[in-house]
Amino acid sequence: MRINTFFYTLKQGFRNIFRNKLFSLASIATIAACLFLFGIFYAIVANFQHIVKNAEEGVSVWVFFDEGIEDIRIQQIGDMIAKRPEVAKMDFISAEEAWEGFRDEYLGEYGDGFTENPLENSANYQVYLNDVSMQSALVTYLESIDGVRMVNRSELVATTLTGVNALIAYVSVGIIAILLAVSIFLISNTVAIGISVRKEEINIMKYIGATDFFVRSPFVVEGIMIGLIGASLPLGFIYAIYNVVLTYVTDRFPQLSSLLSFVGVEEVFNVLVPVSLGLGVGIGFLGSIVTVRRHLRV
Amino acid sequence: MAVKKKRKGPVVANEIITLTNVSKAYSTGAPALKDVNLHISRGEFVFIVGDSGSGKSTLIKLLLRELTVTSGYISVMGYDLSKIKHRKIPKFRRNLGIVFQDFRLLKDRNVYENVAFAQRIIQKSNKEIKKNVPSILAIVGLAGKYKAKPRQLSGGEQQRVALARALVNQPTILLADEPTGNLDPKNSWEIMKLLEQINENGTTVIVVTHNREIVNAMQKRVVTLRRGVIISDEEKGGYIDED
Numbered sequence: 337m338r339i340n341t342f343f344y345t346l347k348q349g350f351r352n353i354f355r356n357k358l359f360s361l362a363s364i365a366t367i368a369a370c371l372f373l374f375g376i377f378y379a380i381v382a383n384f385q386h387i388v389k390n391a392e393e394g395v396s397v398w399v400f401f402d403e404g405i406e407d408i409r410i411q412q413i414g415d416m417i418a419k420r421p422e423v424a425k426m427d428f429i430s431a432e433e434a435w436e437g438f439r440d441e442y443l444g445e446y447g448d449g450f451t452e453n454p455l456e457n458s459a460n461y462q463v464y465l466n467d468v469s470m471q472s473a474l475v476t477y478l479e480s481i482d483g484v485r486m487v488n489r490s491e492l493v494a495t496t497l498t499g500v501n502a503l504i505a506y507v508s509v510g511i512i513a514i515l516l517a518v519s520i521f522l523i524s525n526t527v528a529i530g531i532s533v534r535k536e537e538i539n540i541m542k543y544i545g546a547t548d549f550f551v552r553s554p555f556v557v558e559g560i561m562i563g564l565i566g567a568s569l570p571l572g573f574i575y576a577i578y579n580v581v582l583t584y585v586t587d588r589f590p591q592l593s594s595l596l597s598f599v600g601v602e603e604v605f606n607v608l609v610p611v612s613l614g615l616g617v618g619i620g621f622l623g624s625i626v627t628v629r630r631h632l633r634v
Numbered sequence: 635m636a637v638k639k640k641r642k643g644p645v646v647a648n649e650i651i652t653l654t655n656v657s658k659a660y661s662t663g664a665p666a667l668k669d670v671n672l673h674i675s676r677g678e679f680v681f682i683v684g685d686s687g688s689g690k691s692t693l694i695k696l697l698l699r700e701l702t703v704t705s706g707y708i709s710v711m712g713y714d715l716s717k718i719k720h721r722k723i724p725k726f727r728r729n730l731g732i733v734f735q736d737f738r739l740l741k742d743r744n745v746y747e748n749v750a751f752a753q754r755i756i757q758k759s760n761k762e763i764k765k766n767v768p769s770i771l772a773i774v775g776l777a778g779k780y781k782a783k784p785r786q787l788s789g790g791e792q793q794r795v796a797l798a799r800a801l802v803n804q805p806t807i808l809l810a811d812e813p814t815g816n817l818d819p820k821n822s823w824e825i826m827k828l829l830e831q832i833n834e835n836g837t838t839v840i841v842v843t844h845n846r847e848i849v850n851a852m853q854k855r856v857v858t859l860r861r862g863v864i865i866s867d868e869e870k871g872g873y874i875d876e877d
Contacts, residue, residue, distance in 0.1 A: 341757050355742050540738050543698065544803070545728035546755040548721075633720075 349557020366526045367566025370519040371612050375574040386599045392468045397489040399461040409483050422470040426463045434458040469498040538631040548632050555624040563620020567612045648675045656706035666692035668862040679833040681849050682842045684859035690842045694811050731800030735812035737792040739784040746780040752799045770802045790821030810841045846873040
């Protein structure tokens with residue numbers, strides 16, 4: 337391709353956006369609407385996942401040892417647990433620490449009457465999991481270790497969190513499928529308008545002897561630009577809305593923010609910006625290719 | 635009806651367009667062309683005439699390779715159009731100039747850009763475009779209107795722009811599909827004079843038309859189609875009415 341043809345193609349691509357203002361606006365609005373819905377949905381899901389993840393991180397199992405077990409065996413058991421892939425981290429709580437914790441939390445000054453540690457056999461490992469759905473597998477393993485007397489866990493919390501995770505996954509897939517279907521419907525309509533606007537121009541180019549590449553290039557440039565603009569607009573809106581909603585929730589429901597932690601806007605946008613821009617460019621690129629291809633057989 | 639043939643033998647050596655037993659049927663089943671044989675030599679001026687539905691437009695579309703034949707052989711400038719690959723079509727079409735009844739100009743571009751558009755498609759340099767476009771606009775008498783948009787021009791002027799666009803790439807063959815169909819008699823004659831001048835400079839010109847007066851006055855070769863069949867092919871022919 338000659339250099340002046342390259343620049344001509346580029347220039348025509350940009351000019352096309354302004355030549356067919358209505359079509360360009362309709363295309364930008366369609367892409368922006370789809371990606372706005374996608375962005376909002378992503379932000380909500382990201383926060384749900386963040387909240388569930390936080391809750392999961394707080395779920396732990398307690399491993400108690402046989403009476404009179406030697407310290408060296410406790411160390412060995414600790415090493416065995418640490419090697420398990422389900423384990424995110426673990427803490428050793430000695431019998432003294434267990435009693436102090438219990439006394440401070442439940443007995444207060446009444447605990448001073450005890451001269452001996454009533455929780456003498458309560459030294460334990462507090463084990464945190466990578467994924468709560470792995471809890472029962474880990475517990476089975478822990479119970480099989482020689483020297484382990486008892487394993488305490490909260491089955492209900494683990495099951496609930498696993499259920500919530502599955503629900504988020506199903507809802508995500510469902511909503512993404514609906515968004516995709518709506519996007520395809522809207523974009524195919526926009527492309528149909530594009531075809532009627534472009535038909536004559538493409539025909540003239542083909543009659544004169546333009547190659548498919550020459551015909552397609554300005555439309556592809558135009559499509560990519562429309563995709564980029566269509567993706568940037570909702571990103572700006574979502575950025576503004578996200579901050580406003582986060583500030584509102586934090587100010588209005590301070591008790592909620594102490595229970596739940598939200599994902600920062602930067603963290604959401606680290607994923608949302610490349611994905612949205614990629615989708616915008618992809619939609620614009622494919623849309624223009626499809627629009628033009630139907631007329632290349634002239 | 636028997637075909638009237640007053641041409642003196644087939645011209646083969648310099649033949650630029652050949653149709654041998656060409657038939658074209660559309661998916662509706664109606665035959666648009668039936669067993670057509672046509673030979674056109676380099677530098678000829680040929681009128682293709684006939685009433686609506688006679689197959690004139692189908693013939694032009696076959697010559698442009700917009701349509702493919704249902705049966706038979708068609709060759710234009712050595713390209714076998716029944717076998718040509720899709721990617722070779724642009725190169726083939728660069729040998730043709732095409733003018734339509736409805737001009738088909740790009741309405742959002744001015745006269746200069748409409749003509750330069752044809753040069754850009756064949757990837758001419760900016761330097762060549764700046765030289766060729768004003769030169770062809772001068773030939774068609776529109777040098778002073780290069781900045782005008784199509785809507786600011788009369789029908790005759792728009793057809794001149796279309797003609798300039800068709801000629802700027804120096805085609806070997808010029809196909810004009812009802813070039814005077816939307817023009818008044820004065821403008822029609824001016825366009826025909828230009829076509830004649832172009833032909834005198836060596837371009838093969840094929841004009842599809844309904845214009846009886848022009849066909850009869852110009853005394854060129856006339857091929858008459860009726861219901862998809864060539865009923866007459868005369869060297870210095872006239873318009874044959876359907877009855």
